[in-house]
Amino acid sequence: MAVLLKINGKSQAVDAAEGTPLLWVLRDHLGMTGTKFGCGIAQCGACTVHVDGQPIRSCITAHEDVEGTDIVTIEGLSSRQAAVIQAAWEAIDVPQCGYCQSGQIMSAVNLLANNANPSDGDIDDAMSGNICRCASYMRIRQAIKDAAKKL
Amino acid sequence: MFLDLANKNLTQAAKPKHIPILFKPTRRHVLGGLGGLTIGLSLAACQSKTKSESPKALAEFPDNSGLEEGPGLFISIAEDGRIQIRSPRSEMGQHALTSVAQMIADELDVEWDMVELAQAIGHPKYGDQNTDGSTTVRNNMIHFRRAGASMRHMLEQAAANEWGVDKSECSSELGVIRHGSGKKISYGEIAKAAAALDIPSEEDVVIKDRKDWRYIGQSMPSVTVPKIVRGEGIFGIDVRLPNMLNAVIARPPTVWGKVKSFNPDDALAIAGVVKVLELPAPQGDAIGFQQVGGIAIVAKDTWAAIQGREALQVEWDAGPNETYNSDEYAAALTEAVNKPGDVKLRRGDVSSQLAQASKMVSADYYAAHLSQSPMEPPAATAKWDGDKVECWACTQAPQAARRTVAQVCGVPEENVTINVTWLGGGFGRKSKADFVVEAALIAREMGQAVKVTWTREDDLKHGYFHAVSAQHMEAALDENGQTTAWLHRSAFPSINSTFAAGVDQGSEFELSLGATDAPVAAPNMQVEIGKAEAHLRIGWLRSVANVYHHFAVGSFADELAHAAGRDSKDYLIELIGSDRNWDPTTDGAIYPNYGRSLEEYPIDTARLKAVIEKAAEMAGWGRDLPQGRGMGISAHRSFLSYVATCVEVDVDDEGRITIPNVWVALDAGTVVNPRHTKAQMEGGTLFGISNALYGEITAKDGVVQQTNFPDWRVMRMREAPRAMEVHIMESDAPPGGVGEPGTPPAAPAIANAIFAATGKRFRRMPILGQSDHLNLTGEG
Secondary structure (H helix, E strand, C coil), X not given: CCEEEEECCEEEEECCCCCCEHHHHHHHHCCCXXXXXXXXXXXXXXXXXXXXXXXXXXXXXXXHHHCCCEEECHHHCCCHHHHHHHHHHHHCCCCCCCCXXXXXXXXXXXXXXXXXXXXXXXXXXXXXXXXXXXXXXXXXXXHHHHHHHXX | CHHHHHHXXXXXXXXXXXXXXXXXXXXXXXXXXXXXXXXXXXXXXXXXXXXXXXHHHCCCCCCCCCCCCCHHHCEEECCCCCEEEEECCCCCCCCHHHHHHHHHHHHHCCCHHHEEEEEXXXXXXXXXXXXXXXXXXXXXXXXXXXXXXXHHHHHHHHHHHHHCCCHHHEEEECCEEEECCCXXXXXXXXXXXXXXXXXXXXXXXXXXXXXXXXXXXXXXXXXXXXXXXXXXXXXXXXXXXCCCEEEEEECCCCCCCEEEEXXXXXXXXXXXXXXXXXXXXXXXXXXXXXXXXXXXXXXXXXXXXXXXXXXXXXXXXXXXXXXCCHHHHHHHHHHHCCCCCEEEEEECCHHHHHHHCCEEEEEEEEEXXXXXXXXXXXXXXXXXXXXXXXXXXXXXXXXXXXXXXXXXXXXXXXXXXXXXXXXCCCCCHHHCCHHHHHHHHHHHHHCCCEEEECCHHHHHHCCCEECCEEEEXXXXXCCCXXXXXXXXXXXXXXXXXXXXXXXXXXXXXXXXXXXXXXXXXXXXXXXXXXXXXXCCCECCCCCCCHHHHHHHHHHHHHHHHHXXXXXXXXXXXXXXXXXXXXXXXXXXXCCCHHHXXXXXXXXXXXXXXXXXXXXXXXXXXXXXXXXXXXXXXXXXXXXXXXXXXXXXXXXXXXCCEEEEEEEEEEECCCCCCHHHHHHHHHHHHHHHHHHHXXXXXXXXXXXXXXXXXXXXXXXXXXXXXXXXXXXXXXXXXXXXXXXXXXXXXXHHHHHHHHHHHHCXXXXXXXXXXXXXXXXXXXXX
């Protein structure tokens, strides 16, 4: 049964088995590989996307459950917050390997959309679901603060 | 260099091998026009900067992939003057592509904005591609510089020929060749003529003076980050080919375990599963980089394959390692280091000193198995065409992957093409080619392209684990508190066990990582190795044996300071002793020195002490700290670089730790990119702290017990330091490594800080494990 998903503003019919997580629909069915697989159980945040503006872990979200929502992935970020965050990330070269950074950026965009001036504690709360094994945490924190200043 | 382990080539401090042929005066050098391999995943145009022209207006790069030698291996020049630099080194977060481009572009003398990056396939002609041992800069800088300079030489010669003048009258300036008369020609215009020239001899090619460097030593922005922040990087797991199937594998839960029986029916009943097939078991008596066997579930998408594996009915024959239990093994290791072992370094007479010392101090340390767990788990894609196979993989070692795929599949190496994608972290795991072999085996069976994805559970259950270890330390102090004897006994399952049968103790090579190289000034010193068989695949992880050896050495140095009633930093400086270049071989040790000579890269105690003083100065060492806070310091030379780390911890009444500050001083000699070098110090330090606080892989009945990130714990944002400062010492010494040296001192530095804050000595890694509270009452 095809499911109609609205991803980055574009509606797409997806014919995947019921229960297939959004992550694998994005990656394997739609070829959108910017959203990453890291753990499969919502522990690492690499698969974070926005559903109706909220960050969710696409690895545990059945694709049919997000039919009718607005899904935004790293490829579709277009808000001013996102542009400022991406620029802040580039300005100090936050990423090392970069694999987790799609998820980091999705979480950071949501943080700044809801909190213009996050404290260290706010950053901890918003970002601790996103593991970076390269441990680029010092620069993620810095870039979020830099972006907040610009916004 | 760690692949040398497989070759048993540990004892020679050899020069770096696999040097690309950049100079060969007699052969014709062809820059363009050759057909050859198509790199399916060219990483060209990594940079996101948009050019004013549309992409179609850009000139094509000549296809240099068929070249066998010369600077064209690494450099292609398009008619419009754009430069393509082909990196033979894998990109896994150390910004190797950027630093390779810096080294080549500097000597080539081109505008940075004209440079685009591509990735070389795995092939010996590119020289050393083993992205491991922190070697990209330290072992290859001179080759990359010569490649750039050699190409510049040829461009100048071609311009001179064009103008009928002597080459000495021509000079380069950022992509243009100029003549004294005012004539000029761009690289793009003269590139084809340059390509037809002979490769110059090494003596004819002049590399720049250090003072003239334009990019080397500068914090050039990363060439990968602009793509990363838009989700455009292509990692191994992101590879997609037409008609590609996706596979996951049910692997034997124990090493050398085998499939006893299986029934594919339930797996095949899952929608999307197209095939269930048994992989061959590994051959011979050493597992090496072979596949571990098991049952592959091949499906239309990855999720279906995962579901198919859940449903699969399979029975395993556990094999010889089912007796492996971490608790018992820990006791055996500790027992092993509490009796005499094989002596691997001996200076003076440790036993008699210990017997007559006015004070004797001893301590046992333990460090658990660790997993590299890169955020991108291993993943590889393969596609056969007749008896030729093309693979795409996030590999640190494409030549090893090529060799192993050829061996296991029984085809000549020439039939195997390894395309290297970006790596979502490596940390040593992706040096091992097993996952590439799996893809090749399954794709051959399927007759179509197949991607093998490892889930996180696969990564943790079937890894090449960092060795568990026990260390026993003893020291004699004289009446002034000075250390007069130092005994270090180590036991751990050796990496060599992965490559040879019957290995039952660690190697001199592993001891040289933090034990036999400890620059202890005491007149009596002894290092011994104890017995330890391996029951998991043992592999290397960022900084390798330095992790556990330096945890013990760095912690014990602090214990001695306290035993002597001295300041930890001052005592550490005294323990290292006078300024000298120390050679462990004079005390009978086999000392590979990270593959380089001690003449070129001595163990220079003055440099080690200098980073200690610098880190202490940055930290304000010795200042009063609030209640509950403590500062710890440690320093170590590894991968030819010197790092001192000072950690400040805050421990609350319930034993919860936070890290207000970390200070790191690094002397890596010549540094190519300070910004990215600092990033490696940040990441390497936090990786080390994560190991020390949380990292623990255990086995029961031969089966790894951890399954995913909740029970394999790694540092998260809330646990990261609140502030961190890195200082790079000014130096024109030859380059040292930077990817790994940050890790070793971090573990003892935080353990020492916790002692300073609490008075409790933690001698076991991990210090916290799954807990958020220090155990301040029981035994460390």
